[in-house]
Amino acid sequence: MGAALPDAVRAFFAAHALPPGPGVVAVSGGADSVALLRALHAVGAGPLHVAHFHHHLRGAEADADAAFVRALAAELGCEFHFGGADVVAAGGNVEATARRLRYDWLSAVARTAGAACVATGHTADDQAETVLHRLVRGTGLRGLRGIAAVAPLDGTYVARPLLAVTRADVLAFLAKLGQPFRTDSSNADPCFTRNRIRADVLPLLTTFNPDVVAALNRAAGQAAEAFDLVDRLAADLLARAEWPRAGELVILDAATLTAADPLLAREAVRRLWEREGWPTNQFRAAHWHRVLAVATGHPPAADFPGGVGVRRVGRVVRLGRRS
Numbered sequence: 393m394g395a396a397l398p399d400a401v402r403a404f405f406a407a408h409a410l411p412p413g414p415g416v417v418a419v420s421g422g423a424d425s426v427a428l429l430r431a432l433h434a435v436g437a438g439p440l441h442v443a444h445f446h447h448h449l450r451g452a453e454a455d456a457d458a459a460f461v462r463a464l465a466a467e468l469g470c471e472f473h474f475g476g477a478d479v480v481a482a483g484g485n486v487e488a489t490a491r492r493l494r495y496d497w498l499s500a501v502a503r504t505a506g507a508a509c510v511a512t513g514h515t516a517d518d519q520a521e522t523v524l525h526r527l528v529r530g531t532g533l534r535g536l537r538g539i540a541a542v543a544p545l546d547g548t549y550v551a552r553p554l555l556a557v558t559r560a561d562v563l564a565f566l567a568k569l570g571q572p573f574r575t576d577s578s579n580a581d582p583c584f585t586r587n588r589i590r591a592d593v594l595p596l597l598t599t600f601n602p603d604v605v606a607a608l609n610r611a612a613g614q615a616a617e618a619f620d621l622v623d624r625l626a627a628d629l630l631a632r633a634e635w636p637r638a639g640e641l642v643i644l645d646a647a648t649l650t651a652a653d654p655l656l657a658r659e660a661v662r663r664l665w666e667r668e669g670w671p672t673n674q675f676r677a678a679h680w681h682r683v684l685a686v687a688t689g690h691p692p693a694a695d696f697p698g699g700v701g702v703r704r705v706g707r708v709v710r711l712g713r714r715s
Contacts, residue, residue: 397427397557397565398434404553408542415507416441416473418498419464421457421574424513426464427562428554430571432511433468440468441505445494446476449486450578457574473501487584499546509549514539517559517594520608524589532677533619538612558605626659633660641712642668646704649687657684664711671698 404410417432419425419442432440442465446458458474465472475497479490498510519538526535541555554562566573582588597604629652635643642664649657658680665672674697686694686702686709693703695714703710 397431397554397561400557400561401428401431401437401553402435404541404551404556408551410509410542410549410551415439415505416443416498416502416510417470418443418445418494418510418512419461420444420513420576421460421464422513422576423562423566423573424515424518424554424559426513426571426573427565428511428513429464429468429470430569431553431565433470438470440470441473441501441507442468442470443473443475443498443501443510445497446474447490447494448476448478449480449490450576453577457576460574471505473505475501487586495545495550498550499548502545502548507548509542509551510545511551511553513554513562514552515554515557515559515562516605516609517590519555519612520594520605521586521589523608523612524593525586528585528589530677533615533622536612536615537619538609538615540616556609622655622659623663626656626663629656630660630663634664635708638710641710644687644709644711646687646689646707646709649709650684654684657687665700670696670700670713674698 417425417429417440419429421444429440429442432438442461444458444461446454448454450457462472462474477493477497479486479493482489482493501507502510522538523536526538529535539552539555541552543550578584579587580591582591594604601607629648633644633648633652635645637643644664649660652660661680661683662672665675679696682694683696683702685691686704689704693701695701699713701712701714
């Protein structure tokens with residue numbers, strides 16, 4: 393399928409009713425993002441803004457990546473945007489911090505360029521790796537959806553036009569073009585779980601099922617469909633359970649919440665948490681179960697990360713930040 397990568401890109405934008413020119417293309421210099429840029433250029437999408445983010449993690453190698461992407465953008469007649477940040481100095485988990493800083497910058501580039509969306513080079517292999525990674529960490533239905541084909545990004549959208557394309561397809565496409573690309577040495581570091589999944593777990597699973605990447609992608613698609621249904625039902629439940637606010641406190645009807653299917657009740661509470669902007673990064677499944685336990689009155693109250701308190705009072709559940 394390598395030579396048909398442009399066809400996959402056309403089909404993606406047609407299926408998602410997005411404009412043919414994504415505007416901003418995130419290009420690291422690796423095979424996937426370079427293939428995405430070349431495929432978009434081949435279908436006449438544009439104007440294309442090539443965006444490269446320097447994480448200050450790999451020294452001269454990363455500098456060479458930036459120079460490579462700059463030269464490729466010039467060769468294709470695309471405007472080049474360069475950004476960066478010291479990810480280690482920013483603190484936190486390196487991978488999570490790098491992703492947050494990169495996407496914050498990409499959304500800013502999109503606003504500057506007036507672009508409808510930012511295109512990234514995630515492939516079907518990335519989807520399979522993501523599903524396995526999340527399974528290992530104990531994810532639920534929400535996490536099994538994997539990487540979204542299109543997702544909101546601070547006033548714009550991020551699009552993944554190669555999500556149905558395998559890494560083998562990408563390499564075949566680049567080989568046909570004679571297009572070089574960069575290789576990130578950190579992708580071979582076994583300290584990162586995702587790298588071990590890519591190097592060890594997926595190849596092993598392929599010995600059981602040669603089409604395991606496609607199988608995991610189908611599972612992610614089915615999980616996304618199921619979650620969309622659950623999410624709509626949870627939104628309806630929240631609308632029925634919610635009473636007028638009492639100042640800053642959110643008020644829920646306890647009977648409506650506790651009579652609902654536990655899965656829907658947990659998702660309704662999660663929707664509420666996200667709507668209010670309360671932190672969830674420290675939450676585990678046990679936290680959501682505890683919120684519902686408070687709704688039954690056993691226990692009558694509990695405190696949660698981020699200073700959020702939940703209390704059962706008579707017929708209602710009161711939720712809000714502690715003053």
